[in-house]
Amino acid sequence: MATKRIGILTSGGDCAGLNAALRAVVHRAIRNYGWRVFGIRDGSMGLMERPLDFVEFDLSLVTGDMLRLGGTILGTINKGDPFHYPMPDGTFRDRSSEFVEGYRELGIEALVVIGGDGSMRILNQLCRQGGIPMVGIPKTIDNDVAQTDYAIGFSTALDVAGEAIDRLAPTAASHHRVMILEVMGRDVGHIAINAGVAGGADVILIPELPYTLEGIANKIADVRAEGRNHALMVVAEGCRTETGSSITTIQSGGEARYGGIGQYLAARLTDLVDAETRVTVLGHVQRGGVPSMRDRVIASAFGVHAVDLISAGxxxxxxxxxxxxVVDVPITDVANITRAVDPFGTLAQTARGLGIYIGEMSS
Amino acid sequence: MATKRIGILTSGGDCAGLNAALRAVVHRAIRNYGWRVFGIRDGSMGLMERPLDFVEFDLSLVTGDMLRLGGTILGTINKGDPFHYPMPDGTFRDRSSEFVEGYRELGIEALVVIGGDGSMRILNQLCRQGGIPMVGIPKTIDNDVAQTDYAIGFSTALDVAGEAIDRLAPTAASHHRVMILEVMGRDVGHIAINAGVAGGADVILIPELPYTLEGIANKIADVRAEGRNHALMVVAEGCRTETGSSITTIQSGGEARYGGIGQYLAARLTDLVDAETRVTVLGHVQRGGVPSMRDRVIASAFGVHAVDLISAGxxxxxxxxxxxxVVDVPITDVANITRAVDPFGTLAQTARGLGIYIGEMSS
Amino acid sequence: MATKRIGILTSGGDCAGLNAALRAVVHRAIRNYGWRVFGIRDGSMGLMERPLDFVEFDLSLVTGDMLRLGGTILGTINKGDPFHYPMPDGTFRDRSSEFVEGYRELGIEALVVIGGDGSMRILNQLCRQGGIPMVGIPKTIDNDVAQTDYAIGFSTALDVAGEAIDRLAPTAASHHRVMILEVMGRDVGHIAINAGVAGGADVILIPELPYTLEGIANKIADVRAEGRNHALMVVAEGCRTETGSSITTIQSGGEARYGGIGQYLAARLTDLVDAETRVTVLGHVQRGGVPSMRDRVIASAFGVHAVDLISAGxxxxxxxxxxxxVVDVPITDVANITRAVDPFGTLAQTARGLGIYIGEMSS
Amino acid sequence: MATKRIGILTSGGDCAGLNAALRAVVHRAIRNYGWRVFGIRDGSMGLMERPLDFVEFDLSLVTGDMLRLGGTILGTINKGDPFHYPMPDGTFRDRSSEFVEGYRELGIEALVVIGGDGSMRILNQLCRQGGIPMVGIPKTIDNDVAQTDYAIGFSTALDVAGEAIDRLAPTAASHHRVMILEVMGRDVGHIAINAGVAGGADVILIPELPYTLEGIANKIADVRAEGRNHALMVVAEGCRTETGSSITTIQSGGEARYGGIGQYLAARLTDLVDAETRVTVLGHVQRGGVPSMRDRVIASAFGVHAVDLISAGxxxxxxxxxxxxVVDVPITDVANITRAVDPFGTLAQTARGLGIYIGEMSS
Incomplete structure (x- = not known):
């Protein structure tokens, strides 16, 4: 009987811990089951391109140093949805069959997909179309994948965001400033609310909760009344203006006065609170760097368990x-479902309990 | 009606995140309920000594900087069990009534105890004797408190232990050595197995699983056969020798050849594996330093919820x-119960899946 | 004879290590000479305001924890040059005599000024006007103070900037992107060139050296030709456009298309290099946080020596x-002199030796 | 004309930053001069063994990731002095001619040696015997190489040691303990005195200065009198007992009661100071891990300059x-000369100025 062959790919935005998951899959598959493992490059691209773009792993390629390496050694460039792939001439094409044919050409019997809820949806669709057996491993710094307490990458992103607040706190105090830190989180505020609680923010804004400029200004006034001459704000990049407009809309509207929500708030608050404001936009440093221990542990557990699932059919x-x-759930419970911050959950209640302004209860 | 007064103390070995829990208790009690909060110094000592040794908190004492500060600002010196307190003359005395009287003298209506499973047991006994309402917050770098996924301090200790492996890996490789890292964990191996998986250890020894020197030597031989010229071992301080003797017993036996289990293993393995070995004993650096973001978040949630429990009676x-x-459980489900590493649980299976030697299945 | 009294203030932008210098001054002055030390709040403001705004230090205020604390506990708000102080009505006033009178009112015999080259100039002028004996301690994350290899704050800022590159490198590789990191440095490129060399940048732009977009694009093309699918750029915030325009000028010109030089370059390069670009603007995280060991050592040495200089007259x-x-030089050798990156010095030669594009030799 | 060939090796104990130096040598030699570069494995062993053990570098082997990697990818196992090489039968043999022949067999025209003062001496002797042109790059975490302000590895080791004090300080305070940190430094105390000043130690012991137990006890008594209930000590591993005995001597004397000087001091001080003491022996974590930015900058500058020296003959x-x-000096000014901590230099004066006990002035 031929040796079983499996494929693995990383899809969507990169984050810390992906390599630990790759490593665990390779170790488990080779050491325990004697399978062959093929790493597909650049998400689904490696199966869509001809020649196929992949690497066969052996144990020498997955040393302990991979645990310490951010990003993904397989690459994860995203040029578009295979079902709706943008062509150079501006049109779109369905390239899903190329993916399915690539899968067959590689001769693999199952595919491990490391991705977020969006990637899961697309890959699940691709796999179902091709009758391809798939197992998913959730990753996203936003931690918004359903059914899992933690997705790969969140822990490291939280550490980076929290350290930034630690660095901003003393300079805010020295200059009596309001410091605004804009962190990642397009749809959800897990990084913002966790980092804000951990770092001692006075105001935390997340996409899940509406806010008012007065609410923010009142909190900063309270801080001053308590004798502190500076304040810290953490805001998720995906927050809208206090009236619910997206910053993108404002920019498309021909104004483009603000680089992002952080700068918008700084501009609006400067007068309201009579204080110097400064904005830091952390950006991609939240994705990369040496993965946290927690991300490595979770990613390793995910990788081993994913292979065991394949083995068990x-x-x-x-x-x-x-x-x-580590447990497992049906892919349909995860694909395309976003886990938001619960406005009455532990983090929100904790933030409120510490006197942090996190917006208004929606009526 | 008089303002409600509550007390809070930290008991047992210190760890990172205690101050975040103190801070959260004070914020919630003062901001939300308008109570007065008294911090009792040095664990139960502050109530046993006369005059009472305590500080009344106000918000100015619990700034955001407390989040970044390791240890406990209340102190946690442990001079002995109040029920069996060692006196200078070598005798023991029951000083529990002094604790109860101190509690009444301070006029507090409930006590928040931040401690491990051992402290919980003693404090619970003290509180029951005095009819004192108590709420517990679990802390211990060992993470062996029952009923909670994480106790305060574990996350930071894991980070410190994992970073040590990260630092040992390249020097092990450069010198072709077997590096042994001894980490904390007197009864359980949570730090060891998490740090070992995260850091890429080849061998992880925990008190929960017996091992053989041959098992270790075989794993190191396998590593070499795979082309790697060095190896990493993580061992919990509480591990016994391969025959089940405690290192303490060996030392009391008049030999005292080994400072700890790490040095014992180094001595025994040097010949068996024909390699240079080096031992690092991390010790108290695992307790302290800037708390991890996770420890701060969990500790803050614990503190807020503990106050809400008192409020709700x-x-x-x-x-x-x-x-x-954050949830809550009866204190009797926690006190004096040790949560060990499950030999068939996620971490153990993950370690085995990565080819790590973690000892023998007990028959 | 009355006990000698000295004052100390921190002036200009804050940075890591200021508290270590304050602490050293207090220890040396009190322990060795038995003087009294007065900390003046908010730079020169504390002497200009009435009542005077200051704190008298004792040893209990300068514990070891100060070494670990970023920023300055004295504050350093800068509302304007005392010789040319902006009034609420839009006019300017010479408030230098208030400073001198404040100094006399406080009854101090010498002033320790921790500041950059600009602060040194103004404070030196103030002190000369008042016949006030002054000793300076150089600080600035930019490291552009003359006569000193290192000013307080540079080492920490370099660490922060370098860690950001470490975090950007793997995500750049995963997504095949050109990552642009904008670091502090309004007039000089010490942070940029040191962090760029340390982090493995392909392109480093500093205010001291002109560059061309073609030069950058050629380097990125070379990188690709060598088989690497991503690139890292570090640019000092003070860099101008390739034609020598300042970004501020562009923005004042009514266009405001770019938040800063990083975004400008991203916009210009995207087409030139046919690659996705992403920009990170580190901002104030470079100022704060736990000071590096080097900053603490240098700051401590500076503080002790500054007091010894006063003692020696x-x-x-x-x-x-x-x-x-540690040595000392006349204040006139330092005040208002900017130490730039030497285009033929060690760092520039090292960068060139590594194949990094750092701009064109000015003709 | 044939392409020039040069060799490079790392000798002696590993440290952080070695790979940055290797990388810089390769980049400079290949990019600027078009030479071939041969990396010799395991110090001088790679030239003594047959077949020769080496790797030819190309640019793909020296990516930016090498900057972030501790240790040396060439290995640096030390089996003995080639002039006095220990054989399996217990005898010694002069194997220097094998080294020289190996050098000729490899056909290299110059050798870059990255090593400490001891390695420099031996390699210099080997090279002179063989008429081999050599250039040295100083490395050692101890920073005791003459003529250079910093050797590769010291900056990272200082960071690690300082962070350990940062972690020990809060746990010392929480438990009212005397914490003793034993750091590397067999002959000199650069790490100890820098880390001790940076971390806020009360006592620093270095091999360069004698001390008394009374001196230590008095300092700890002073600390208590000032109202602090804990103390921090840093001691270099190479310190002798207060009477000048080496710990090794005590151990060979059949007592072996102490693992090292840290444990010796803990045992002796426990009664003298009436306090709990705890010892941490940092060990090899000081050697490894992600190199500091400073080490990477210095190592890169060293590498580029070393190649330029060869080019210039x-x-x-x-x-x-x-x-x-970066400058250069004759090898004879460096080989086998140890740069000690100057008892009247900046660091010692700074420590004294902060009230730290650093031992007695030798009479």
Whole structure:
């Protein structure tokens, strides 16, 4: 009987811990089952391009140093949805069959997909179309994948964002400033609310909760009344203006006065609070760098369990972290579902309990 | 009606994140309920000594900088069990009534105890004896408190231990050595197995699993056969020798050849594996330093929830972290119960899946 | 004889290590000479305001924890040049005599000024006008103070900037992007060139050297020809456009298309190099946070030596770090002199030696 | 004309930054001069063994990731002095001619040696015997190489040691303990005195200065009198007992009661100071891990300059860092000379100025 062959790819935005998951998949598949493992380059691109773009892993390619390396050694460039792929001439084409043919050409019997909820949806669709058995591993610095307490990358992103607040706090105090830190989170505020609580923010704005400029200004006034001459704000990049407009809309509207929500708030608050404001936009440093220990542990557990699922024939499932343990759930419970910050959950209640302004309860 | 007064103390070995919990308790109690909060110094000592040794908190004492400060500003010196307190003359005395009287003298209506499973047991006993309402917050770098996915301090200790492996890996490789890292964990191996998986250890020894020197030597031989000229071992300080003797017993036996289990293993392995070995004993650096973001978040959530429990009259309970949320459980489910590493749980399976030697299955 | 009284203030932008210098001054003055030390708040403001705004230090205020604390506990708000102070009505006033009178009112015999070259100039002028003996301690993250190998704050800022490159490198590689990191440095490129060399940048732009877009694009093309699919650029915020225009000029010109030089370059390069570009503007995180060990050592040495200079009656001098040792130079050798990156010095030659594009030799 | 060939090796104990130096040598030699570069494995062993053990570098082997990698990718196992090489039968043999022959077999025209003062001496002797042109690059975490302000590795080791004090300080305070940190430094105390000043130690012991137990106890008594309930000590591993005995001597004397000087001091001080003491022995974590930005900058500058020296025919020289710039000095000014901490230099004076006990002035 021929040796079993499996493929693995990383899809969507990169983050810390992807390589730990890759490494775990390779170790488990080779050491325990004696399979061959093919790493597909650049997300789904490696199967869509001809010649196929892949690497066959052996143990020498997955040393312990991979644990310490951010990003993904497979690459994860995203040129577009295979079902709706943008062509140079401006049109779109369905390239899904190229993906399916590539999969068959490579001769693999199952595919491990490391991705977020969006990638899961597309890959699941691709795999179903081709009758391809798939297992998913959730990753996203936003931590918005359903069914899992933690996705790969969130822990490191939180550390980076929290360290930034630690660095901003003393300079805010020295100059009596209001410091605004804009962190990642296009749709959800997990990084913002966790980093804000951990770093001692006075104001945390997340896409899940509306806010008012008066609410912010009142909090800063309270801070002053308590004798502190500076304040810290953390805002998720995906927050809208206080009236619900997206910053993108403002920019498309021909004004383009603000680089992002952080700069918008700085501009609006400077007069309201009579204080110097400064904005820091952390950007891509939240994605990369040496992965946190937690991300490495979770990613390693995910990788081992994903291979065991394939071995057990339990396909169409996504691994997850629940209650300190690795489990698995049907992919349909995860694909394209966004886990938001619960406005009445632990983090929100904790923030309120510390006197942090996190916006208004929606009526 | 008089303002409600509550007390708070930190008990047992210190760790990172205690101050975040103190801070959260003070914020919630003062901001939300308008209570007065008294910090008792040096664990139970502050109530046993006369005059009482305490500080009344106000918000100016619990700034955001406390989040960044390791240890406990209340102190946590442990001179002995109040029920069996060692006197200068070598005898023991029951000083529990002094604690109870101190509690009454301070006029507090509930006590928040931040401690491990051992402290919980003693404090619970003290509180029951005095009819004192108590709420517990679990802390311990060992993460062996029952019912909670994470206790305060574990996350930071894991980071420190993992970073040590990161630092040892390249020097091990450069010198072709077997590096042994001894980490904390007197009874359980949570730090060891998490740090070992995260850092890329080849061998992880924990108190929960027996091992053989041959098992270790075989793994190191395998590593060499795979073309790597060095190896990394992580061992919990509480591990016994391969025959089940405690290192303390060996030392009391008049030999005292080994400072700890790390040095014992180095001595025994040097010949077996024909390699240079070096030992690092991390010690108290695992307790201190800037707390991790995760420890700060969990500790803050614990503190807020503990105060809410008192407010709701839900006493005799311990807060816990389960499934990404703060919950609470009866103190009797926690006190004096040790949560060990499950030999068939996620971490052990992950370690085995990566080819790490973690000892023998007990028959 | 009355006990000698000295004052100390921190002036200009804050940075890491200021508190270590304050602490050293207080320790040396009190322990060794038995003087009294007065900390003046908010730079020169504390002497200009009435009542005077200051704190008298004792040893309990300068514990070891100050070493670990970024910023300055004295504050350093800068509302304007005392000789040309902006009034609420839009006019300017010479408030220098208030400073001099404040100094006399406080009854101090010498003033330790921790500041950059600009602060040194103004304070030196103020002190000369008032016949006030002054000693300077150089600080600036830009490291552009003359006569000293290192000013307080540079080492920490370099660490922060370098860590950002470390975090950007793997995400650049994963997504095949050109990552642009904009670091501090309004007039000089010390942070940029040191961080760029340390982090493995392909292109480093500093205000001291002109560059061409073609030069950058050629380097990125070379990188690709060598088989690498991504590139890293570090640019000092003070760099001008390739034609020598300042970004500020462009913005004042009514266009305001770019937040800063990083965004300008991203916009210009995207087409030239046919690659995705992403910009990170580090901003104030470079100022703050836990000071590096080097900054603490240098700051401590500066503080002790500054007090010794006062004791020896060697006034009008600035302490400096040369060749691994603390020395002192006349304040006139430092005030208002900017130490730029030498285009033929060690760092520039090292960068060129590594194949980094750092701009064109001016003809 | 044949392409010039040069060799490079790393000798002695590994440290952070070696790979940055290797990388710089390769870049400069290939990019600027078009030479071929051969990396010799395991110090001098690679030339003594047959077949020769080496790798030819190309640019793809020296990516930016090498900057972030501790240790040396060439290895640096030290099995003995080639002039006095220990054989399996217990005898010694002069293997220097094998080294010289290996050098000729490899056909290289110059050798870059990255090593400490001891390695420099031996390699210089080997090279002179063989008429081999050599250039040296100083490295050692101890920073005891003459003529250079900084050797590769010191900056990172200082960071690690300083961070350990940062972690020990809060746990010392929480438990009212005397914490003793034993750091590397067999002959000199540069790490100890720099880390101790940076971390806020109360006592620093270095091999260069004698001390008394009474001196230490008095300082700790002073600390208590000032109202602090804990103390921090940093001691270089090479310190002797207060009477001048080496710990090794005590151990060979059949007592072996102490693992090292840290444990010796803890045992002796526990009664003298009536306080709990705890010892941390940092060990090899000081060698490894992600190199500091400073080490990367200095190592890169050293590498580029070393190649330029070969190109200029300026052989028999060692590169050095002086006054913020790279320079070079004759190898005879460096080989086998140890740069100690000056008892009256900046660091010692700074420590004394802060009230730190650093031992007695020798009479």
């Amino acid at each position: 339990r396909l169409g499932r996504v691994v997850a972290w629940q209650h300190g343990q | 839900r006493l005799g309970r311990v807060v816990a972290w389960q499934h990404g949320q | 060697r006034l009008g001098r600035v302490v400096a770090w040369q060749h691994g040792q | 300026r052989l028999g020289r060692v590169v050095a860092w002086q006054h913020g710039q």
